Amino acid sequence: MTTFKIGNISVYDDNIIDMNIIKNIIQDNNQEDAFYILDVESIVRQHQKWCSAMPKVSPHYAIKCNPDQTVIEVLASLNSKFDCASKQEMQQLIQSGVSSDRIIYSHPAKPHSHIKYAKNIGVKTIMIDNTLEVLKLKEIYPDAKLVIRLSIDSGSYGIDMSKKFGCEITTEIITLMNFIKKEKMFLQGFSFHLGSPCLDSNAFNRGIEICKNLINTARDMGFDEVNLIDIGGGIPGNDDNLFYKIAKAVNKALENLDPSIEVISEPGRYYVDSAFTLVTYIQSKRIIVDGEIMKKCYYINDGIFGSFLDKFMAAPLRVPIPLCNNGGELFKSKIWGPTCHPDDCVIDDIMIQDLSIGDWIVWQNMGSYTLCTASSFNGFPPPAVYPIIRKTGLKTLINGINGVRKLKLIDNYGKEEILEKIKEKNPFITHEILKLIE
Numbered sequence: 001m002t003t004f005k006i007g008n009i010s011v012y013d014d015n016i017i018d019m020n021i022i023k024n025i026i027q028d029n030n031q032e033d034a035f036y037i038l039d040v041e042s043i044v045r046q047h048q049k050w051c052s053a054m055p056k057v058s059p060h061y062a063i064k065c066n067p068d069q070t071v072i073e074v075l076a077s078l079n080s081k082f083d084c085a086s087k088q089e090m091q092q093l094i095q096s097g098v099s100s101d102r103i104i105y106s107h108p109a110k111p112h113s114h115i116k117y118a119k120n121i122g123v124k125t126i127m128i129d130n131t132l133e134v135l136k137l138k139e140i141y142p143d144a145k146l147v148i149r150l151s152i153d154s155g156s157y158g159i160d161m162s163k164k165f166g167c168e169i170t171t172e173i174i175t176l177m178n179f180i181k182k183e184k185m186f187l188q189g190f191s192f193h194l195g196s197p198c199l200d201s202n203a204f205n206r207g208i209e210i211c212k213n214l215i216n217t218a219r220d221m222g223f224d225e226v227n228l229i230d231i232g233g234g235i236p237g238n239d240d241n242l243f244y245k246i247a248k249a250v251n252k253a254l255e256n257l258d259p260s261i262e263v264i265s266e267p268g269r270y271y272v273d274s275a276f277t278l279v280t281y282i283q284s285k286r287i288i289v290d291g292e293i294m295k296k297c298y299y300i301n302d303g304i305f306g307s308f309l310d311k312f313m314a315a316p317l318r319v320p321i322p323l324c325n326n327g328g329e330l331f332k333s334k335i336w337g338p339t340c341h342p343d344d345c346v347i348d349d350i351m352i353q354d355l356s357i358g359d360w361i362v363w364q365n366m367g368s369y370t371l372c373t374a375s376s377f378n379g380f381p382p383p384a385v386y387p388i389i390r391k392t393g394l395k396t397l398i399n400g401i402n403g404v405r406k407l408k409l410i411d412n413y414g415k416e417e418i419l420e421k422i423k424e425k426n427p428f429i430t431h432e433i434l435k436l437i438e
């Protein structure tokens with residue numbers, strides 16, 4: 001069924017549906033372990049959608065959300081920018097060929113060695129939220145460009161991102177700005193994170209207004225260089241209506257923005273939520289009686305200590321989909337993870353058709369805060385990822401890759417030379433792709 005592979009990405013015909021791709025992977029690999037398919041086209045489309053819906057806001061993918069190497073390489077090839085929380089994340093990007101001017105370091109509480117690393121590679125934009133962090137940076141990295149992380153929460157459903165970090169917009173922010181001035185450090189701008197996910201589009205409006213006012217205040221205080229608003233992350237990845245509502249609110253808030261001010265964001269879940277589909281195997285089954293009612297219990301090979309830890313992090317309710325849907329009668333069921341821990345329950349009291357040991361269950365929208373938090377507890381390793389793309393998606397990807405179109409126009413190159421040039425920019429490019437884009 002696979003037509004060809006580009007690096008680790010399998011390319012399929014347009015008419016092949018996910019469920020058949022999954023069956024193909026199970027069969028080809030004699031698969032028993034849980035695994036993901038990563039639909040690369042979904043990442044490309046999310047990027048394009050963002051760029052056209054919010055052209056004034058430059059997205060920096062928050063790689064903490066899912067540092068999968070294919071995601072990084074695809075976004076890097078589309079010339080995206082990135083948000084990091086640590087030295088390891090910065091290293092991964094540098095090793096993937098991302099230049100340091102496309103990276104921001106947005107963790108407000110940083111280890112010394114990570115700051116030194118940022119300095120060595122030239123990552124300049126760094127978040128802080130208090131005076132002691134300013135002093136630490138002054139000592140290690142006096143040329144850093146400081147962005148003050150503000151404490152603004154949308155109050156809507158999701159994780160409150162201001163519980164741990166953020167300078168209060170009271171006298172605290174004025175004290176902090178005065179301190180930065182006294183220490184002769186560079187103040188670049190202000191950032192916030194409204195909650196993950198943030199379901200209140202107007203909260204972005206409010207956050208941007210606060211930043212605009214603070215920029216005016218900072219300029220009045222003599223920070224002539226201040227020119228950045230960072231609207232953080234929190235944008236959901238699988239709700240187009242909400243995405244466009246947020247885009248509308250953000251665009252409105254930026255309508256009359258002073259053109260000297262740059263606006264950036266740190267979306268994580270937006271990029272990867274719907275691109276990853278998890279596939280789990282039923283390794284055991286047990287039937288219990290709960291009160292008067294019979295309940296079917298299934299034990300699958302991924303759980304709370306693997307991909308489902310986000311059950312405790314405001315994750316949406318997961319919906320199990322049997323890979324082979326027989327449309328049969330539904331029974332009250334419970335799905336357990338694979339470990340011996342009694343809290344390793346993925347979902348309880350759901351109605352699902354009768355399944356057998358050896359059947360597979362599919363879980364959609366599993367891209368954010370799943371793989372990155374998975375452990376090997378009890379000896380069950382995190383699932384492998386199989387990246388896939390369909391031919392039309394591949395063309396979209398290739399067309400989006402910076403440099404390809406330009407190189408195609410240079411007709412005094414021979415085909416081999418063009419291939420080599422393109423390959424330098426992007427390791428995915430092969431003869432097969434060249435044939436597709438001819």
Ligand SMILES: Cc1ncc(COP(=O)(O)O)c(C=O)c1O
Nearest residue numbers: 062196233234235266267268269
């Ligand atoms: C500083 C920062 N930026 C961005 C993100 C990404 O948030 P989300 O995945 O909700 O877009 C996070 C998430 O923890 C974060 O801490």
